[in-house]
Amino acid sequence: DGGITQSPKYLFRKEGQNVTLSCEQNLNHDAMYWYRQDPGQGLRLIYYSQIVNDFQKGDIAEGYSVSREKKESFPLTVTSAQKNPTAFYLCASSMGRLEGATNEKLFFGSGTQLSVL
Amino acid sequence: SQQGEEDPQALSIQEGENATMNCSYKTSINNLQWYRQNSGRGLVHLILIRSNEREKHSGRLRVTLDTSKKSSSLLITASRAADTASYFCATEIQGAQKLVFGQGTRLTINP
Numbered sequence: 001d002g003g004i005t006q007s008p009k010y011l012f013r014k015e016g017q018n019v020t021l022s023c024e025q026n027l028n029h030d031a032m033y034w035y036r037q038d039p040g041q042g043l044r045l046i047y048y049s050q051i052v053n054d055f056q057k058g059d060i061a062e063g064y065s066v067s068r069e070k071k072e073s074f075p076l077t078v079t080s081a082q083k084n085p086t087a088f089y090l091c092a093s094s095m096g097r098l099e100g101a102t103n104e105k106l107f108f109g110s111g112t113q114l115s116v117l
Numbered sequence: 118s119q120q121g122e123e124d125p126q127a128l129s130i131q132e133g134e135n136a137t138m139n140c141s142y143k144t145s146i147n148n149l150q151w152y153r154q155n156s157g158r159g160l161v162h163l164i165l166i167r168s169n170e171r172e173k174h175s176g177r178l179r180v181t182l183d184t185s186k187k188s189s190s191l192l193i194t195a196s197r198a199a200d201t202a203s204y205f206c207a208t209e210i211q212g213a214q215k216l217v218f219g220q221g222t223r224l225t226i227n228p
Contacts, residue, residue, distance in 0.1 A: 105162040
């Protein structure tokens with residue numbers, strides 16, 4: 001089945017530790033996104049990537065880092081600089097943005113709940 | 118402040134009734150999308166309406182868009198217990214390559 005797989009489902013971080021959240025897609029999508037969701041809130045964009053080896057900061061990139069070495073994979077690292085990392089993290093993908101193309105819908109993974117020990 | 122703001126924040130109705138949720142936004146958009154999220158899960162795309170469209174239907178869903186008022190509404194007709202979820206609007210802002218999400222409406226359908 002085609003889709004987006006996030007792992008792990010639950011993750012715990014100790015103080016001062018970096019942790020990496022995995023996101024893999026087999027939809028052959030060019031664009032991938034990371035969102036953060038706090039309880040009862042909407043989604044806020046952390047980072048996004050329109051193509052392999054390129055990514056841009058979203059609205060709340062501080063304390064996070066990403067890489068896009070393969071089309072299928074877009075891992076997110078929550079660094080020790082992120083002082084309030086407890087949240088639900090969602091990865092998404094879309095077909096990709098050709099020049100002038102718009103009106104794309106996002107496909108989401110099932111999320112990773114990150115908590116601080 | 119949020120690009121997309123939803124109203125109400127929470128809605129509780131009886132099964133079989135219609136549910137209406139509203140979304141307002143601030144800047145010009147290419148399109149507006151509605152997503153559904155069951156508790157602890159990812160979001161699922163429901164419907165996309167482009168800036169030059171006024172109304173769109175998909176099954177029991179009806180979406181309207183009023184660009185002059187910068188607002189949209191999602192109507193779910195003949196609600197079912199399985200419709201219980203949070204519903205989010207998201208706007209694709211003109212000139213941007215990303216979606217901006219509202220804070221969502223939490224819908225509860227009582228059997």
